[in-house]
Amino acid sequence: MPAFRILSQSPVYFLLDGVTPAAGGRIEFYEAGTTTAKDVYGDKALTVNNGSSIALGSDGRTTVDVWGDGSYRVRGYAADDTEIFDRDNVEIPGGAGQVLPTLADGQFISALGGVLVAADVLQPPDPTGQSGKIIGSDGSGFLWQDPPADPVVPITVGTSSAQIGDTDSKAYYVEWGTATAPASGTYTASKAITFAKTFASAPFVSITPIGALASGPLVAYPTSTPTTGGFTAGFDVAEGTNAQATINSDISFLWKAEGLVNVA
Known part of the structure; x- marks a missing residue:
């Protein structure tokens, strides 16, 4: 699954009263459905490892950018360790089924059972030098062929x-x-x-x-x-x-x- 931004630095995280910013708090990250710590990163390339715990600043916002890969369980805590939220199965919007496949030359994105796949584009062959011919098929691809002769009625x-x-x-x-x-x-x-x-x-x-x-x-x-x-x-x-x-x-x-x- 490709990297995605788990949390934005813009939203303010509040205490349970819904009014007071959770200054000095933190966000903890785990494997989805568990309490096993899972690292997050500071960039899309996932090269800057920020560990599994991100501090909240005095304004209640994350102090760094937060990128991840796969699925997470995310918990928020106040400075006094009071849990303020718990969200599981946080992942790229649309899930794995929406990941764009790698395309080769002559392919396009199609769907197979709800999953995006790379499929070959079937194109007519080069018509150069094929004057007067029509498109036919050999069962696996297109080809130029002579049109059927008109019936001769004496x-x-x-x-x-x-x-x-x-x-x-x-x-x-x-x-x-x-x-x-x-x-x-x-x-x-x-x-x-x-x-x-x-x-x-x-x-x-x-x-x-x-x-x-x-x-x-x-x-x-x-x-x-x-x-x-x-x-x-x-x-x-x-x-x-x-x-x-x-x-x-x-x-x-x-x-x-x-x-x-x-x-x-």
């Missing part, structure tokens, strides 16, 4: 198709186009479409007619479940009586298919 866009991604040898693929179903003279018509690329499984297909027929609005639909290689677009005039609903002109339409394709 995208191919054509005039009538688009392909996105390459995950587990699969890619999302969209194909579209225009076609014409020939006039049938009946209330239904159809047109087969073959895909430019084979899907890995039956794709989703949408069909949109262009324009309208004089005989009534058209309903567009795949005539059966699309296959991986194509589908057949069907059209039906939405009239209640088939005899009155005939397709006497070609039907232009838009189509789109989307789903997964295999990637070699």
Whole structure:
């Protein structure tokens, strides 16, 4: 424990009446909790040993400066040896837990269980020559490392198709186009479409007619479940009586298919 000033020379010590200075009295110092004498000192470096008893002057003040180390029991006496006070466990304010530890380069004061300790300062390494890198860790310290590469998502866009991604040898693929179903003279018509690329499984297909027929609005639909290689677009005039609903002109339409394709 570092040295500390036990008593100041400024306060006046009084007799038990609280009015009369304890002129000619003395202050005795002991090991804390005992009556074993313990020396005090006249300087912070603890080089001037003043013994374990300090006299009080005519003004009731200590005649010398009083420094100590550790914990003390302090008793005050009048000139006639009457005890005027007894204080035990007199020590540096805050006790040993507040003693500042010795710091080495690159350390700071921290706390561990209420006790002040010296701890290492974790600082980023020198960034010189590390342009474009980010701070990482190897589990014990910091280091500069290359940032992770952006994921590459292949995208191919054509005039009538688009392909996105390459995950587990699969890619999302969209194909579209225009076609014409020939006039049938009946209330239904159809047109087969073959895909430019084979899907890995039956794709989703949408069909949109262009324009309208004089005989009534058209309903567009795949005539059966699309296959991986194509589908057949069907059209039906939405009239209640088939005899009155005939397709006497070609039907232009838009189509789109989307789903997964295999990637070699």
